[in-house]
Amino acid sequence: MANARSEILSRIREALKVVAPKPHFKSEPIGGSVAQNAKPWLPDGGATVAARLALLTENLAKLKANLIRVPDAVAAQQVLQGIARDKNWKKVAYHSHPLVAPAVEALTCEKWEVTSSFNKQKLEGCDAGVTSCEAIVAQLGSILVSSASSGGRSLSILPHVHVVIATVDQVTADLEGCFSDMLGRHGQKLPSMLSFITGPSRTGDIERILVLGAHGPKELYVILVG
Amino acid sequence: MRISLFIPCFVDQLAPQVGLATVKVLKKLGHDVEFRAEQTCCGQPSYNSGQWEVAREGAIRALKIFRGAEVVVGPSGSCVAMIKKFYPDLLKDTPHAAEAKELAQRTFEFSEFIVRQLGVTDIGATLNKKVTYHDGCHAMRELRLKEEPRQLLRAVRGLELIETEESESCCGFGGLFSVKFPMISTAMVQVKGGALARTGADYVVSSDPSCLLQIGGWLTREGKPIRPMHIAEVLAEGLPANV
Amino acid sequence: MSNAKDIFLKEATTAAADGPQRIFINKALGGYYANRDIQKARFRDWERARDAASLAKWEAVNDLANTLEAFVAKFESNGGKVHWARNAAEAREIILQLIAAANAKAVVKSKCMTTEEIHLNDALEKAGYSVVESDLGEFIQQLRGEAPYHFVFPCMHVKREEISALFTKHLGTAATNSPEELTMIARRHLRQLYVDADVGITGANFLVAETGQISITENEGNARLTAALPRIHIALSGIEKVVKKLDDLSVLLPMLATAGAGQPMTCYNTLYSGPRKPGECDGPEEFHLVLLDNARTQLLADPEQRDALHCIRCGACLNVCPIFKNIGGLAYGTTYQGPIGSVITPHLRGLKQWNHLSGASSLCGACTDACPVRIDLHHHLLHNRRNANQTSPTWFDRLFHRGFNFVISRPRLFAFGGRVFRFTLPVLKKIPLPYLSAWLKTRDLPPAPAQSFRQQWKDSSHG
Ligand code: SF4
Numbered sequence: 052m053a054n055a056r057s058e059i060l061s062r063i064r065e066a067l068k069v070v071a072p073k074p075h076f077k078s079e080p081i082g083g084s085v086a087q088n089a090k091p092w093l094p095d096g097g098a099t100v101a102a103r104l105a106l107l108t109e110n111l112a113k114l115k116a117n118l119i120r121v122p123d124a125v126a127a128q129q130v131l132q133g134i135a136r137d138k139n140w141k142k143v144a145y146h147s148h149p150l151v152a153p154a155v156e157a158l159t160c161e162k163w164e165v166t167s168s169f170n171k172q173k174l175e176g177c178d179a180g181v182t183s184c185e186a187i188v189a190q191l192g193s194i195l196v197s198s199a200s201s202g203g204r205s206l207s208i209l210p211h212v213h214v215v216i217a218t219v220d221q222v223t224a225d226l227e228g229c230f231s232d233m234l235g236r237h238g239q240k241l242p243s244m245l246s247f248i249t250g251p252s253r254t255g256d257i258e259r260i261l262v263l264g265a266h267g268p269k270e271l272y273v274i275l276v277g
Numbered sequence: 278m279r280i281s282l283f284i285p286c287f288v289d290q291l292a293p294q295v296g297l298a299t300v301k302v303l304k305k306l307g308h309d310v311e312f313r314a315e316q317t318c319c320g321q322p323s324y325n326s327g328q329w330e331v332a333r334e335g336a337i338r339a340l341k342i343f344r345g346a347e348v349v350v351g352p353s354g355s356c357v358a359m360i361k362k363f364y365p366d367l368l369k370d371t372p373h374a375a376e377a378k379e380l381a382q383r384t385f386e387f388s389e390f391i392v393r394q395l396g397v398t399d400i401g402a403t404l405n406k407k408v409t410y411h412d413g414c415h416a417m418r419e420l421r422l423k424e425e426p427r428q429l430l431r432a433v434r435g436l437e438l439i440e441t442e443e444s445e446s447c448c449g450f451g452g453l454f455s456v457k458f459p460m461i462s463t464a465m466v467q468v469k470g471g472a473l474a475r476t477g478a479d480y481v482v483s484s485d486p487s488c489l490l491q492i493g494g495w496l497t498r499e500g501k502p503i504r505p506m507h508i509a510e511v512l513a514e515g516l517p518a519n520v
Numbered sequence: 521m522s523n524a525k526d527i528f529l530k531e532a533t534t535a536a537a538d539g540p541q542r543i544f545i546n547k548a549l550g551g552y553y554a555n556r557d558i559q560k561a562r563f564r565d566w567e568r569a570r571d572a573a574s575l576a577k578w579e580a581v582n583d584l585a586n587t588l589e590a591f592v593a594k595f596e597s598n599g600g601k602v603h604w605a606r607n608a609a610e611a612r613e614i615i616l617q618l619i620a621a622a623n624a625k626a627v628v629k630s631k632c633m634t635t636e637e638i639h640l641n642d643a644l645e646k647a648g649y650s651v652v653e654s655d656l657g658e659f660i661q662q663l664r665g666e667a668p669y670h671f672v673f674p675c676m677h678v679k680r681e682e683i684s685a686l687f688t689k690h691l692g693t694a695a696t697n698s699p700e701e702l703t704m705i706a707r708r709h710l711r712q713l714y715v716d717a718d719v720g721i722t723g724a725n726f727l728v729a730e731t732g733q734i735s736i737t738e739n740e741g742n743a744r745l746t747a748a749l750p751r752i753h754i755a756l757s758g759i760e761k762v763v764k765k766l767d768d769l770s771v772l773l774p775m776l777a778t779a780g781a782g783q784p785m786t787c788y789n790t791l792y793s794g795p796r797k798p799g800e801c802d803g804p805e806e807f808h809l810v811l812l813d814n815a816r817t818q819l820l821a822d823p824e825q826r827d828a829l830h831c832i833r834c835g836a837c838l839n840v841c842p843i844f845k846n847i848g849g850l851a852y853g854t855t856y857q858g859p860i861g862s863v864i865t866p867h868l869r870g871l872k873q874w875n876h877l878s879g880a881s882s883l884c885g886a887c888t889d890a891c892p893v894r895i896d897l898h899h900h901l902l903h904n905r906r907n908a909n910q911t912s913p914t915w916f917d918r919l920f921h922r923g924f925n926f927v928i929s930r931p932r933l934f935a936f937g938g939r940v941f942r943f944t945l946p947v948l949k950k951i952p953l954p955y956l957s958a959w960l961k962t963r964d965l966p967p968a969p970a971q972s973f974r975q976q977w978k979d980s981s982h983g
Contacts, residue, residue: 055604059759059813063585066821074578074827074894076571085579086767089572092565093774094784110784146801169802171715171749191774191785203802204748208741208788226770234731234766241731243598243794243803244747247773249785252741256657257680257699259548259673265656265703266710267741267788284973286928290938291966293973300977312977317928325883327905328921338929418885447842451882456955458529458880463962464536464846465882468546494963 086227096190096224103189103222110192114250115263116271127216127274128154131181134272135160138212144177146202150216150276155181165202171209180210180268184217185245186232187273190225193249194273195233199242207248213268215248219277279309281343283351283360283384286318288486295486298513299352299387302400305516306391315342319359325452329367336364340376348394349384352509354416354485357386362419386416387509388484392425398432403515405435408506409478411469411492412445413485426484426508433511443472450491466495473503480506524853525876531851532880541677542846548676549839555782556836562784563774573775574894576768577830580729584820587729587762588811594732598794600807608638611812615640615721615754616647618808622752624649624718628710630736630743631655632723633671633833634756634812637855637868640721652713654742656706663690669849671856672780672835677848710742720746720804724757725832726772727809730765733791734809737776744788753795753804759811760820760829772832779892780834819867825900828863830893837887837897843880852877859887863900871904872912878904935974942968 081088097103111118121127131154135143144163145155155162163173174180182201184194194215196207207213223229226247233245252267263269280303284296303310320335339360343349351357361381368377391397410430416422430438449455449465456462470492473481481496483489486507493505535541560566580587592602603618605611619627627649629635641662644651653662657674661667663686668674675683683702687693693705714720722743726735734755736743747753763772769789777783796803820826838844838858849857854865854877862877878901887897909917927937941948945968949960959965971979 055606055610058606059604059811059817060585060589062813062817063588063759063820066817067582067584069821069823071578071582071823071826073582074571074574076568081572081575084765084767085572085576086765086770089569089771092563092569092572093771094562095564114784165801167799167801171802175711175715193785193789198797198800198803203800204744204796205802208744208748226773227767230767230770241598241733241791241793243797243800243807244790244792245733246744246788246790247785249783249787249789251787252739253787254656254703254740255551255781256655256660256673256675257678257683257702259551259676260699262700262703264707265740265742266654266707266745286934286938289973290942291968293969293971293976296973297976312974314974314978315931317931317934318924320925320928323921323925325902325905326917326921327902327907327909328917329906329909331921331925334925335928414882414884414886418889445886447882447884447886449842449882451884453955454879454882456958458532459958459961460533460536461843461846461880462882464542465842466963467539468542468842468846490966491963494959494965497964497966498962 090225090227093225094190096188096228100219103224104219107187107189107192107222110189111273114192116192116250116273118273118275120275122277124150124153124276127276128157130274131155131214132158134214138178140178142177143179143181144174144206144210145181146206148183150218151181151183154216165206169203171205174205174209177210179212179214180206181214181216182207184215184221186229187217187222188226188229188247189222191249193247195229196246196248197242198244204244207246208267211264211268212270212272214272214274216274216276219275279311279347281346281349282310282312283316283349283356284312285351285353285356285486287490288352292486292507295352295507295509298507298509301513301516302509303350305400306395306397313342319356321356321359322452324359324363324367333367336367336377337373339364340373340380343380347383348390349380350387350390351384352387352484352486352507354386354413354420354422355487357384358415358419360384386420386422386484388426388429389420389422392428398428400429400432400512401516402512403434404511406479407437407439407477408480408482408511409439409441409473409476410444411448411473411481411483411488413483413488414447416484417445422484429508429512430482434515436511439476439478441472441476443469446472448488448491450487452487455491463495466491470495470499470501474501478503480504482506482508482511484508524873527853528851528876528880531853532847535847535851541848544679545677545845545848549845552782552839556778559778559782559784563778569771569775570892570894572771573892574830576763576771577893578827580763581760581820581826581829584759584762587764588759591727591729591732591762594729595809598732600794600809603808603810605810605812605814607814611638611756611810611814612640612643614810615756616643618752618754619644619649619719622718624752626713626717627651627719627721628714628717628746628750629653629721630723630738630746631658631674632721632756633855634723634758635721636668637814638756638812652710654710654714654746655740656703659706659710660686667850670835670838671833714745714749717750719752719754720750721754721756722746724755724761724809725776726769727757727762728766728769728791729762731793733766733793735769736790736792737773737786737788739781739787741788744790747790747792747804748802751804752806752808754808754810756810756812758816759813760816775892776832776834779836779890815868819864822867824903825863825867827895828860828900830895831860832893834892836890836892840886840890842882842884842886859897860895863897863904866904871908875904875908878908935972938972942972
């Protein structure tokens with residue numbers, strides 16, 4: 052099958068010898084970066100910090116995610132303790148991060164830090180996963196986690212509850228800005244997984260009726276510091 | 278203005294009252310109307326069936342027939358779309374391309390012509406009935422007419438316009454589709470006709486006589502009281518007999 | 521008449537006559553329409569956003585060879601391995617070899633229509649592997665032994681009672697009518713399977729040339745788990761899924777979610793750029809991507825319909841299609857149902873066999889208006905009809921249209937024929953003429969007028 056590659060590529064080159072006209076639009080043509088041009092047509096991301104936070108609050112509420120705003124890291128710890136108590140968590144998984152670790156370590160239940168000697172069976176038995184994130188997108192209510200910043204791939208998806216602890220300055224306006232931040236931050240060395248989480252896991256597969264917690268977390272908490 | 282009528286073949290043969298109403302309204306608005314009797318059918322059935330060679334012949338005939346006409350106006354969104362949208366496509370890369378484009382520019386659907394070209398919405402008609410409007414797909418999606426017929430209907434004295442949530446659903450006619458896939462076509466008109474009947478309107482009005490043939494045919498078969506009526510007929514209601 | 525056509529006619533006719541099922545489908549779509557409108561309204565200019573989305577795809581598809589090569593170079597530099605497959609058989613073969621080489625036993629899959637296209641499950645099962653579909657809808661369809669009904673909503677036609685009975689039969693669970701409880705049954709059942717599987721198979725919604733990432737869109741989290749827990753991740757994607765820039769997704773992801781499911785964003789949009797990296801605490805050891813042609817280059821070679829390769833498989837065109845809503849997804853007999861399926865299946869699987877799908881449309885155009893990347897769907901159905909006529913004409917159609925043209929090109933003959941038709945209509949209605957009787961079976965014809973328009977025009981002062 053070694054020549055499948057060259058055969059497909061030459062089929063493509065052959066096919067493209069006849070040019071298809073560029074789509075022409077009723078209004079003005081689009082020149083330059085598609086994403087830059089499209090920004091003002093997409094949902095608003097908020098021009099000021101206040102506008103972004105207002106949008107984020109509204110979007111997360113509609114997504115049935117819980118946003119809790121706290122003034123500082125100490126308050127974040129207390130909020131997490133409150134949730135752990137209410138939900139009667141027995142075992143919580145987390146990763147080492149300055150916002151996450153102190154908050155989780157203060158919990159009274161069993162705690163398990165995921166490291167490279169990762170055990171998926173153990174993680175499956177945890178009630179909650181607590182992670183940090185790369186960014187939060189106000190425009191859509193999406194939380195961007197990555198395999199680098201959020202304790203790998205499974206921590207934010209396997210446990211029944213996902214808690215994200217983030218700071219206000221991580222809130223960006225829109226997806227386009229978020230992508231350019233990511234390229235700026237990681238350059239050519241992107242984490243092996245980047246995932247935009249937009250609300251708790253859901254399905255509508257049964258009669259198109261919304262059910263939360265299909266395979267991923269049933270509940271999503273965002274504790275926003277600052 | 279001298280208006281050249283474009284009367285679809287089945288209006289000519291099966292629904293002449295729509296053509297007569299069109300004439301009446303256009304004359305009421307103070308225009309000369311002519312009918313070039315060499316016209317028959319625009320060729321859409323062949324075009325839709327993939328018989329583009331055959332359809333092309335029809336298109337070329339139409340170019341000749343309407344040569345020199347100041348404007349061409351037809352009481353059918355579908356047949357007008359054939360001239361306005363599909364002739365230029367059919368005839369592109371042929372010696373007739375320029376003329377097809379040019380004919381497209383001076384051909385208009387009835388309500389489009391009155392509202393957009395003449396800038397008129399009130400013809401002076403009166404009809405003391407409840408009506409609901411069916412958006413024919415060609416008028417709505419090929420010609421982008423949605424508000425124009427409604428503006429005309431709202432200006433009719435005594436007329437109450439009721440919207441249905443299915444106003445944009447296809448009636449299921451689709452030309453030969455209606456007889457090549459009769460069960461699917463019927464299922465579609467059941468959805469459409471059912472919604473129309475539920476409005477309690479006296480008439481379902483449309484700018485497309487072919488949709489009305491389908492909808493009306495089903496409504497009568499099912500014994501529903503709501504009747505089909507072409508928009509030109511509505512606008513001709515209550516006008517003086519001889520204008 | 522071709523076999524596929526006969527089956528289609530039979531299935532479509534049966535489905536179109538099933539009133540309760542049609543009402544069920546319409547009701548299921550009701551919530552989608554409402555949510556889609558809410559999300560569309562959040563766009564500051566939906567129509568221009570469609571322009572942008574279509575342009576992003578146009579740029580990649582019309583420079584496909586270079587864009588793919590750039591993608592592949594990046595992807596492999598990130599540590600993944602690319603495999604090229606000319607057709608379905610090659611793709612199956614590649615995947616089977618990868619699984620065999622890994623010494624794997626259990627395979628978990630997340631929803632991927634391309635694997636349906638190559639009939640991967642059959643091949644895996646024949647080779648002795650246990651394969652589990654993890655997407656709830658696909659899982660249900662797998663248990664039912666039925667193809668997906670809709671490529672985004674695979675089991676939207678199945679009632680909860682049926683799902684409950686299905687679970688009782690296969691999983692031994694107690695009967696329930698609650699969608700919530702049914703979902704939890706599947707959740708509990710599938711969880712351990714992820715943990716135990718050696719290989720995870722996913723699709724891809726986009727391939728990003730700029731960064732060498734593949735993007736997967738899903739709501740349930742099953743694809744996330746599939747690409748996180750097993751030792752090996754294999755993704756299968758059509759070659760047309762590539763886009764040039766990462767930020768193209770800032771347009772495409774929200775539009776996919778809005779058009780496809782009435783969501784601002786699908787719950788999980790995940791970009792994978794390779795296997796687990798040093799310093800990351802989990803993730804697969806190997807990451808393979810199979811790039812599939814399977815006649816896509818044939819569609820690419822048709823510049824008129826090339827834009828059909830812009831499709832982002834959102835399903836919006838199905839959701840608004842009156843044909844789909846009335847005959848359902850199974851009648852099509854294709855991997856891709858609805859308008860986009862009717863457009864591309866003739867290219868992917870043969871025009872002669874599949875042109876009837878192009879004919880089974882009233883050409884209402886609702887699909888074209890709904891498509892977020894502005895594919896000219898209903899006009900492509902017309903193009904397929906034309907192409908079929910050129911390559912494999914049927915004598916009946918030829919004769920019918922030639923005859924019709926003979927009449928309409930002679931105004932006097934037309935007028936005479938019209939008169940004969942009108943006068944004999946009462947009699948004609950009683951004899952089984954091909955098209956007329958099909959009409960009359962469910963619909964009346966108004967009584968024919970005594971005089972045509974042209975006669976009345978001539979007789980009046982105008983003439
Ligand atoms: S053709 Fe357009 S509307 Fe249909 S699935 Fe593809 S992208 Fe969506």
